[in-house]
Amino acid sequence: MLQTDNRLTKVRDFNLVMKHGRWANGLFCDLKYLELAKNTNYFPKREAPDKFKNQLKLAITVGLKVSKSAVKRNRVKRQIREALRLLIRRGHLKSGHYLLFVARPLILEKNYAEISEEIRLLLFKSCILQK
Numbered sequence: 449m450l451q452t453d454n455r456l457t458k459v460r461d462f463n464l465v466m467k468h469g470r471w472a473n474g475l476f477c478d479l480k481y482l483e484l485a486k487n488t489n490y491f492p493k494r495e496a497p498d499k500f501k502n503q504l505k506l507a508i509t510v511g512l513k514v515s516k517s518a519v520k521r522n523r524v525k526r527q528i529r530e531a532l533r534l535l536i537r538r539g540h541l542k543s544g545h546y547l548l549f550v551a552r553p554l555i556l557e558k559n560y561a562e563i564s565e566e567i568r569l570l571l572f573k574s575c576i577l578q579k
Contacts, residue, residue: 449529449533450506450529450532450533450536453503453505454504454505454506454536455505455506455507456505456506456507456546456547456548457507460492461505461546462507462548464482464487464546465480465481465482465507465546465548466480466548468482468487469481469482469546469548470482470574472570472573472574474566474569474570475552475554475566476551476552476553476554476555476558476563476566477528477549477550477551477552477555477563477566477567477570478549478550478552478570479547479548479549479550479570479571479573479574480547480548480550481545481546481547481548481574481576482545482546483544483545484500484501484502484503484544484545484546485501485544488501501544502543502544503543503544504536504541504542504543504544504545504547505545505546505547506532506546506547506548506549507547507548507549508525508528508529508532508548508549508551509548509549509550509551510522510524510525510551510555511550511551513553514551514552514553514555514556515553515556520556524551524555524556524563525551527560527563527564528549528551528563528567530560531560531563531564531567531568532549532567534564535567535568535571535577539578540577540578541571541576541577541578542575542576542577542578545576547576549567549570
């Protein structure tokens, strides 16, 4: 489970990512990411800009097109969440980003190791993964 400070929950933040974010596409998972330091015009007025600029928030979406079964969709979400949790715990992700992972239907045929590798590849493409 991701910590509450690392979850993208507010509608305002989702809209910010969807409107101003950039895509990184993979084979069975996509990533929409937003670098907060480059979008200072859209910061909320009531929050401290320095604190807002240095946060890392994540969201995972697995739509009905992936599977009609909630059990399968939840399994995919758990696998992606665990791979991300380990990367955050080890300090491999740069702060100052909003990340939205979108699963594709092909992800159901993959195991945890392949999903984890795909996530690392997407984060590397978008220059969020640090070594």
